[in-house]
Amino acid sequence: MKDVENNIERLIVRALDGEINEDDQLALNRELIRNPDARRLIEEFRHIDEMTALALGETLNNDPLPLDVADLPDQRAIQDSPRNIHRTWWLAVGAVAAGLLAAVSARYFVSAPAQSIVANNTAQASRVQHIPPLSPSYHPQDDVVRNAGMNNKPRIKRSAGRDAFGVMGDDGNIYWIEVDRVWTLKKARPGTVLGRSSEGL
Amino acid sequence: MARSEGFAVEEPVIEAIQGGDRYAFSEFMGRHSGWVRSVIYGVLGRGEAVEDVSQQVWLMVWQRIGKLQDTRRWRTWLYRTARNAAIDAGRDATRRRDRQSKLAEQPVSVSSPGPERGLLAEEKHHEVLAAIGSLPAIYREPFVMRHVNGWSYARIAEVMGMPMDSVETRLVRARRFLRATLKDKA
Numbered sequence: 001m002k003d004v005e006n007n008i009e010r011l012i013v014r015a016l017d018g019e020i021n022e023d024d025q026l027a028l029n030r031e032l033i034r035n036p037d038a039r040r041l042i043e044e045f046r047h048i049d050e051m052t053a054l055a056l057g058e059t060l061n062n063d064p065l066p067l068d069v070a071d072l073p074d075q076r077a078i079q080d081s082p083r084n085i086h087r088t089w090w091l092a093v094g095a096v097a098a099g100l101l102a103a104v105s106a107r108y109f110v111s112a113p114a115q116s117i118v119a120n121n122t123a124q125a126s127r128v129q130h131i132p133p134l135s136p137s138y139h140p141q142d143d144v145v146r147n148a149g150m151n152n153k154p155r156i157k158r159s160a161g162r163d164a165f166g167v168m169g170d171d172g173n174i175y176w177i178e179v180d181r182v183w184t185l186k187k188a189r190p191g192t193v194l195g196r197s198s199e200g201l
Numbered sequence: 202m203a204r205s206e207g208f209a210v211e212e213p214v215i216e217a218i219q220g221g222d223r224y225a226f227s228e229f230m231g232r233h234s235g236w237v238r239s240v241i242y243g244v245l246g247r248g249e250a251v252e253d254v255s256q257q258v259w260l261m262v263w264q265r266i267g268k269l270q271d272t273r274r275w276r277t278w279l280y281r282t283a284r285n286a287a288i289d290a291g292r293d294a295t296r297r298r299d300r301q302s303k304l305a306e307q308p309v310s311v312s313s314p315g316p317e318r319g320l321l322a323e324e325k326h327h328e329v330l331a332a333i334g335s336l337p338a339i340y341r342e343p344f345v346m347r348h349v350n351g352w353s354y355a356r357i358a359e360v361m362g363m364p365m366d367s368v369e370t371r372l373v374r375a376r377r378f379l380r381a382t383l384k385d386k387a
Binding site: 054072 | 353
């Protein structure tokens with residue numbers, strides 16, 4: 001019974017608000033014909049609507065524009081206001097700080113474990129660290145010429161490089177290891193012609 | 202969501218306002234200040250603060266409209282701006298009332314009635330406004346939008362961001378509540 005009343009109430013409200021469709025309107029009309037309570041309800045709701053519309057209309061709809069646009073600040077002034085500049089400034093500071101933090105973190109996490117491992121073998125570390133870099137103008141024959149007569153082991157080729165790889169340690173940490181490597185070929189292969197060409201090396 | 206339901210196409214106007222066009226803002230404000238007032242009233246449930254809050258809302262709109270990225274969503278944005286300002290104003294008023302709780306309760310303030318209004322009519326007017334003011338805000342908001350602006354369920358649902366069924370349910374309950382309240386006073 002309650003559901004029927006709620007449904008009638010809903011139909012009445014839809015009808016008063018102009019939201020009712022044809023089928024619902026027919027159903028409501030039938031209900032209004034046979035049910036005096038429905039007729040009373042629609043009259044009460046209609047009366048409430050009239051009173052509230054009148055009261056609200058008088059309260060809310062008799063005012064001019066709320067603001068005089070001539071008094072408004074300039075849009076550009078708002079966008080460049082100290083508050084906005086302040087926010088932008090902090091964004092820039094934040095970005096720089098984040099960059100610095102990233103750089104420091106990268107240096108710490110990448111370099112520190114490698115150094116500690118290398119330091120365990122100081123002899124190797126010193127050998128690795130004292131390899132002079134190769135000159136871009138280096139030619140193998142220069143060594144041959146330079147060492148000829150001074151040494152029976154002419155150095156004809158030297159190359160250097162660096163390998164980097166990660167290793168899982170026993171303690172569960174991952175260590176980043178960088179290894180400097182140097183190859184030095186001290187003897188020419190039999191039959192190799194020493195001269196301008198480095199063929200066969 | 203359908204956009205054909207009577208709202209003017211305001212996106213170019215919004216973009217003009219974002220560029221600092223005061224005339225466009227004045228036109229925009231003229232078209233929408235009515236329903237913005239009804240939103241504020243719907244939240245507050247009393248008329249005396251509506252004008253002050255309305256001024257704050259439009260000043261905020263002018264100041265913040267540059268940050269509105271999707272201009273198609275201006276209705277929801279404006280509704281939320283008005284609603285949040287009204288909620289803040291309501292909180293402030295509640296705090297003030299708490300501080301002045303020793304004072305006698307003030308009657309509901311309304312705009313001055315015309316001289317032709319009789320005493321009984323004025324009393325009824327007060328009663329009706331008091332009944333609307335005593336509605337829960339979730340029922341009052343759509344009810345005021347419907348009765349002040351004559352909006353359809355679809356448009357109320359669009360602006361408030363809720364299903365049409367919910368709007369209808371709230372309007373039914375608002376009327377049921379008002380009927381009971383006004384019957385008690387009669």
